Amino acid sequence: MYTYNKFGSRSSTAGINKPSSTTSSTSLSSLNSSTTKKEFKVKKENDKSSSSNLQPINYNNHYIHTGEIATNFIRNVINPLDGYPKLQKLHQLKREQIAKHAVKPFGVRCPANEIVSTLNKWVDDYNLKFDVIMIGALVENQFVLPILEKLPLNKLCSKPGFLFIWATTQKIQELTILLNNENFNKKFRRSEELVFLPINETSPYYPNNSNITNQDFNLFEKQQWHCWMCITGTVRRSIDNDLIHCNIDTDLQIENYENTLKRGREACPNQIYQVAENFSNSNRRLHIIPSTLGLDTHVKLRPGWVIIGPDVLLNNFDPIAYNDELNLKSVIKYKQNINNNNNNKSQSADGMVIGGSSSNSVQYLVPQTDEIEELRPKSPVNQSKGGN
Numbered sequence: 001m002y003t004y005n006k007f008g009s010r011s012s013t014a015g016i017n018k019p020s021s022t023t024s025s026t027s028l029s030s031l032n033s034s035t036t037k038k039e040f041k042v043k044k045e046n047d048k049s050s051s052s053n054l055q056p057i058n059y060n061n062h063y064i065h066t067g068e069i070a071t072n073f074i075r076n077v078i079n080p081l082d083g084y085p086k087l088q089k090l091h092q093l094k095r096e097q098i099a100k101h102a103v104k105p106f107g108v109r110c111p112a113n114e115i116v117s118t119l120n121k122w123v124d125d126y127n128l129k130f131d132v133i134m135i136g137a138l139v140e141n142q143f144v145l146p147i148l149e150k151l152p153l154n155k156l157c158s159k160p161g162f163l164f165i166w167a168t169t170q171k172i173q174e175l176t177i178l179l180n181n182e183n184f185n186k187k188f189r190r191s192e193e194l195v196f197l198p199i200n201e202t203s204p205y206y207p208n209n210s211n212i213t214n215q216d217f218n219l220f221e222k223q224q225w226h227c228w229m230c231i232t233g234t235v236r237r238s239i240d241n242d243l244i245h246c247n248i249d250t251d252l253q254i255e256n257y258e259n260t261l262k263r264g265r266e267a268c269p270n271q272i273y274q275v276a277e278n279f280s281n282s283n284r285r286l287h288i289i290p291s292t293l294g295l296d297t298h299v300k301l302r303p304g305w306v307i308i309g310p311d312v313l314l315n316n317f318d319p320i321a322y323n324d325e326l327n328l329k330s331v332i333k334y335k336q337n338i339n340n341n342n343n344n345k346s347q348s349a350d351g352m353v354i355g356g357s358s359s360n361s362v363q364y365l366v367p368q369t370d371e372i373e374e375l376r377p378k379s380p381v382n383q384s385k386g387g388n
Helices: 013-017 021-053 059-066 085-100 112-126 144-148 169-179 257-263 270-279 319-329 370-375
Strands: 002-004 010-012 106-109 130-135 157-168 189-197 225-232 252-254 285-288 305-309 331-339 357-365
Touching: 085 270, 085 370, 112 144, 112 305, 112 319, 130 144, 144 157, 144 169, 157 169, 157 270, 157 357, 169 225, 252 270, 257 270
Parallel strands: 106 305, 130 157, 130 285, 189 252, 285 305
Antiparallel strands: 002 010, 157 225, 189 225, 331 357
């Protein structure tokens, strides 16, 4: 008597009564393999159908149909540090340290056509220098470009020093061309571009005038404010951690609308000042507002800053009193700058330059604690050079 096995060939009943272990194991493995393939295929089809149902939201398309901009759907606008406890602690410690060593708020009420002469007088008569200089405000009627060519920034800004120049999207290209000129390119180099984004079109910081053109309809609206951060001198994040703290704030700042409702429209929101304060540990800060801002924009003095502009209400700046308070509140360090352009210079065995002209620069710094240094983000360490 014959029967047929699974391979289609005849086998005897003896073969059926006594199957070999090899044949049975092969049969089970083939069965399990086919079952697994079928299950995987069904699972893959289910995943594909479920993923096709979960389509990502296209906020550009949503804006075209509803008029709602994408910033309305950002969940952590009020508290950007939500979910980052170490970063929250770091920001708190930085605020406390900056407030502890900040000089009192100073304001200089000065007409727009006298700002340049006033700053020249500070440099010539009092030898005043600042480490952080912010130019411009979040208003569209300011004229930053004409005054930039006249400001004595090379004498007024220390080395190393930092410039923060604000402009609208419409003016940022003109500002970029100006900063690429030889007058600026040899003295200041562009480092970072910062962006401030109003929450929506109802914000007082929304640049409405930048969207007005000769056309009746604009498909795209210019919503952002831009800032070029420029550096003079040599600053290395690996060794100059007493001067700068990188990566504490992001390059994109979104308006906190609750603070705007409480404080009103200011020349610069609070978070813009905080970006400059968190980045640079220097204690000499100057804010230049080159033109009138209008009745609905307020210039509020801030501890640690000297603010000069036509709309400053409190005129209480005294260079001598300012220097006295700086010496009282800051940690003073002296840095030796050696001019290597001298052809007669030589180098000693210990690495010191002999014959080159040298000068001492004074640095007024906000001291930092060990806890701040431990919490602040640092660049990945390079095994060959080291990093900070």
